[in-house]
Amino acid sequence: MAPADEAELAAMVADAAARRAPLRIRGGGTRLALGRPSQAAAELSVARLGGVRLYEPGALTIVAAAGATVAEIEATLAAERQILPFEPMDHRRLLGTDGEPTIGGAAAVNASGPRRVQAGACRDLMLGVRFVDGRGRVVKNGGRVMKNVTGYDLVKLMAGAHGTLGVLTEIAFKVLPAPECAATLWLEGLEDETAIRAMSAALTSPWDVSAAAHLSGGPTMIRLEGLEGSVRARAERLRERLAAFGDVETAEEGPLSWRDVRDCAPFAGRPGAVWRVAARPSMAAAAVARLRAERPVEALYDWGGGLIWLLTPEQDDAGAALVRAAAEAAQGHATLVRASDAVRAAVGAFHPRPGADALAAGLRARFDPAGVLNPGLMAS
Numbered sequence: 267m268a269p270a271d272e273a274e275l276a277a278m279v280a281d282a283a284a285r286r287a288p289l290r291i292r293g294g295g296t297r298l299a300l301g302r303p304s305q306a307a308a309e310l311s312v313a314r315l316g317g318v319r320l321y322e323p324g325a326l327t328i329v330a331a332a333g334a335t336v337a338e339i340e341a342t343l344a345a346e347r348q349i350l351p352f353e354p355m356d357h358r359r360l361l362g363t364d365g366e367p368t369i370g371g372a373a374a375v376n377a378s379g380p381r382r383v384q385a386g387a388c389r390d391l392m393l394g395v396r397f398v399d400g401r402g403r404v405v406k407n408g409g410r411v412m413k414n415v416t417g418y419d420l421v422k423l424m425a426g427a428h429g430t431l432g433v434l435t436e437i438a439f440k441v442l443p444a445p446e447c448a449a450t451l452w453l454e455g456l457e458d459e460t461a462i463r464a465m466s467a468a469l470t471s472p473w474d475v476s477a478a479a480h481l482s483g484g485p486t487m488i489r490l491e492g493l494e495g496s497v498r499a500r501a502e503r504l505r506e507r508l509a510a511f512g513d514v515e516t517a518e519e520g521p522l523s524w525r526d527v528r529d530c531a532p533f534a535g536r537p538g539a540v541w542r543v544a545a546r547p548s549m550a551a552a553a554v555a556r557l558r559a560e561r562p563v564e565a566l567y568d569w570g571g572g573l574i575w576l577l578t579p580e581q582d583d584a585g586a587a588l589v590r591a592a593a594e595a596a597q598g599h600a601t602l603v604r605a606s607d608a609v610r611a612a613v614g615a616f617h618p619r620p621g622a623d624a625l626a627a628g629l630r631a632r633f634d635p636a637g638v639l640n641p642g643l644m645a646s
Contacts, residue, residue: 268311541600602615
């Protein structure tokens, strides 16, 4: 099922709701392995709902159809030296998928890369949305410019809902000027806890750090962006601040590229389960150490330690419980991003949170009472 426009999509969803026929929502097909295995027999693609609908460089605003590819949008912005500030992750290497990532898919999973520490997450840059709910109704919420924030909470709800509240058809984003240049400061040989202290020292400095990451057993990386003279001056000051943690090198890129960090490339193509853990940075290293006492674990820290990517053996119930307990100890939660269909079906992808789960179920009942949009995907 590949509707040519929003009206046709709404009719298809309304028909599915009347028949209680579950639908699997598809954008570019690059993130279909996220969440539980699909419980829907029919697939609804938004790939034909493409294109940039409105672009106002002076207002730092772009509006695109959900099926527009991220590459298309980035090319449009690059022509005006602008960027999507949230640096959306490309899941293809990690999940072993093909196709082209769409902006609707990025919004649906709230895909947010290393620049989140400075610019905010995908949901923070979304100004407005259009979507079709589970009854087949077209809903418009938010606006197309920064000053129009009517209904902003609903805009945020759609980010990260994985298509369970509605099928996105159009999204408005705030964009930013592309930085003139970038520099990466990096240190080698730091233990996880020391690396997180170094990243914290950088992020709490006055020198406007745009990314901070650490690979266990590998480099610790700090990124600065902006005007060339400013970056050079800030890098020198930050080198002085970080000297207490070891030798500091400066380059345009570190031993890992920031694209590698964004896409969790160190774990791509390797056997095992991959978890995405949101954590309190000061507790992140201890959470990983707790896991390592039980099972072999590799870790990639982003957002200064606020995001931990874990590579673990394929998970059974006990292994998943260990990861989730460690995440809770760090005042966070764990999402299973990559595993076999059998493991994802058995242990669930998303962290059980009774209060939040009840609220999410209530929202799904309101927006999709027949339960036809990606059914079972978000179940823990």
